[in-house]
Amino acid sequence: MPEIKKSISKLIIILIIGGIGGILADQFFLPYLSTIPAFSKIEFIHRTTNGTTIINPTEKIIITENVAIEQAIEKINPCLVSVHAYKDKKLLSQGTGLIVTSDGLIITVADLVSAGADEYLIFRNSQSLVAEVNKVDLNNNLALLKIKETNLPVVSFVNLDNLRLGERVILTGTELYENKLSHFVNLGIIRSIHGEDIGINIVQESGLANGSPLINVEGKVIGLNLIDKDGFIEVISVKIVKGFIGL
Numbered sequence: 751m752p753e754i755k756k757s758i759s760k761l762i763i764i765l766i767i768g769g770i771g772g773i774l775a776d777q778f779f780l781p782y783l784s785t786i787p788a789f790s791k792i793e794f795i796h797r798t799t800n801g802t803t804i805i806n807p808t809e810k811i812i813i814t815e816n817v818a819i820e821q822a823i824e825k826i827n828p829c830l831v832s833v834h835a836y837k838d839k840k841l842l843s844q845g846t847g848l849i850v851t852s853d854g855l856i857i858t859v860a861d862l863v864s865a866g867a868d869e870y871l872i873f874r875n876s877q878s879l880v881a882e883v884n885k886v887d888l889n890n891n892l893a894l895l896k897i898k899e900t901n902l903p904v905v906s907f908v909n910l911d912n913l914r915l916g917e918r919v920i921l922t923g924t925e926l927y928e929n930k931l932s933h934f935v936n937l938g939i940i941r942s943i944h945g946e947d948i949g950i951n952i953v954q955e956s957g958l959a960n961g962s963p964l965i966n967v968e969g970k971v972i973g974l975n976l977i978d979k980d981g982f983i984e985v986i987s988v989k990i991v992k993g994f995i996g997l
Contacts, residue, residue, distance in 0.1 A: 815918065815967065818967040818968075819918070819920060819937070819967055821969065822920060822965055822966070822967050822968060822969035823920065823922060823933075823935055823969075824969075825969030826905065826922050826963065826965050826969050826971075827922065827933055828903040829848055829849045829902075829903050829904060829905045830846060830847070830848060830849075830922060830923070830924045830933065830962075830963075831846070831847045831848070831849065831856060831872045831873060831874045831924065831931075832844065832845075832846060832847070832872070832873040832874075832924040832925060832926055832931055832958075833845050833846065833847040833856070833858050833862050833870065833871075833872060833881075833895070833961060834870065834871045834872075834873065835862055835863065835864045835867040835869075835870055836867060836868065836869040836870070836871065837864070837866050837867050837868055837869075838868065839869075842864045842866065842867055843861070843862050843864055843867075844862070844957075844958065845858060845859065845861075845862045845923075845957065845958055845959070845960035845961040845962070846858065846922075846923045846924045846958065846959060846960065846961045846962035846963075847862075847872065847895065847961055848905060848961070848962075848963050848971070848974070849902050849903065849904055849905070850904060850905060850995050850997075851902075851904060851995075852900065852901055852902045852903075852904055853899075853900050853902070854896050854897040854898060854899045854900065854902060855884065855894055855895070855896055855995065856872060856881065856894070856895040856896070856897065857892065857893070857894055857895075857961075857974065857991060857994070857995060858892075858893055858895065858960075858961035858974075859891050859892065859893065859960050859961040859974060859976050859986075860886050860887065860888055860891045860892055860893045861891060861960060861961075861976070862893065862960060862961055863883055863886055863893040863895075870882070870883065870895060872895065872897050873924075873926060873931050874931065875931060876930060876931070879897045879898070879899065880897070880898075881895040881896060881897045882895065882896050883895060883896075884896045887994050890986060890990050890994065891976055891986065892974070892986065892990070892991065892994045894994065894995065905963070905970075905971050906968075906969070906970045906971065907970060907971050907988045907991075907992060907997075908966055908968075908970040908971065908972050908988055910946065910987065910988060910989055913940060913943055913948070913966075913972065914940070915940055915941070915942070915943060916939050916940065916941075917939060917940045917966065918937070918938075918939055918966070918967050919937075919938055919939060919940055919950055919952070919964055919965065919966060919972060920935055920936070920937055920964070920965050920966070920967070921935060921936040921937075921938070921952055921954060921959060921962055921963075921964055921975055921983070922934075922935050922962055922963060922965060923935075923954075923956070923958055923959040923962035923975075924958070924962070925956075925958045934956070934958075934959075936952050936954055936959075937952070938950050938951045938952035939951055946987040946989055946990065947985075947987070948964075948972065948973060948985045948987060949985075950964065950983060950985060952983055953981045953982060953983070954975070954977055954981050954983060955981040956977075957977055959975055959977050959983075960975070960976065960977045961974060961975070961976075962974070962975045963975070964983075964985055971988055971991070972985065972987075972988055973985040973986050973987045973988050973990075973991060974986040974991055
């Protein structure tokens with residue numbers, strides 16, 4: 751019986767020493783051998799050292815995308831406004847608009863421009879500004895409003911040819927909260943591209959996103975969002991938007 755106990759104890763000690771030796775070899779000895787030309791050509795040594803560098807690039811990509819999204823939102827937010835249509839001081843409709851020229855042209859969807867409205871207010875920062883309807887395109891559901899402001903920030907537009915399936919996209923909208931302009935976002939990807947028709951996987955329940963821009967991670971506008979009653983989004987492409995503005 752004592753002989754068996756001694757044998758088991760020796761076996762346990764051997765396993766512990768072997769485990770420690772394996773860890774030391776994997777972490778220190780094999781990487782050192784890989785720096786010696788004669789050993790670096792041995793496949794299992796080369797493979798072992800390669801295995802130590804996989805995680806860092808993955809983490810870097812994730813961090814970079816998160817930062818890019820934050821920067822894109824910060825870039826577009828100064829160009830966003832909240833559009834309100836009134837009739838006899840009663841609110842008829844509201845949504846988001848986008849400043850497209852430094853002298854006060856704002857684009858939104860025609861759904862927000864009610865035929866019965868007698869006043870349009872644009873909320874930007876802590877200001878409310880009176881707007882006039884410049885022109886409307888009912889076929890493409892677009893409207894252009896004008897405010898009496900200058901030196902306004904303006905957006906940049908993407909080249910449709912550069913869009914890719916699976917590309918990250920961001921919906922950015924506005925709302926009034928306690929009489930102050932606030933922003934909201936929704937993230938998704940491009941799931942289909944058919945000419946000028948762009949399909950995305952975002953569902954947005956709030957009608958306040960009507961007229962909001964869809965942007966890429968560079969903060970460039972891909973199109974304008976038209977939200978239906980079920981929250982599904984039709985993207986009015988940048989080509990149609992620019993043609994309507996006259997850019």
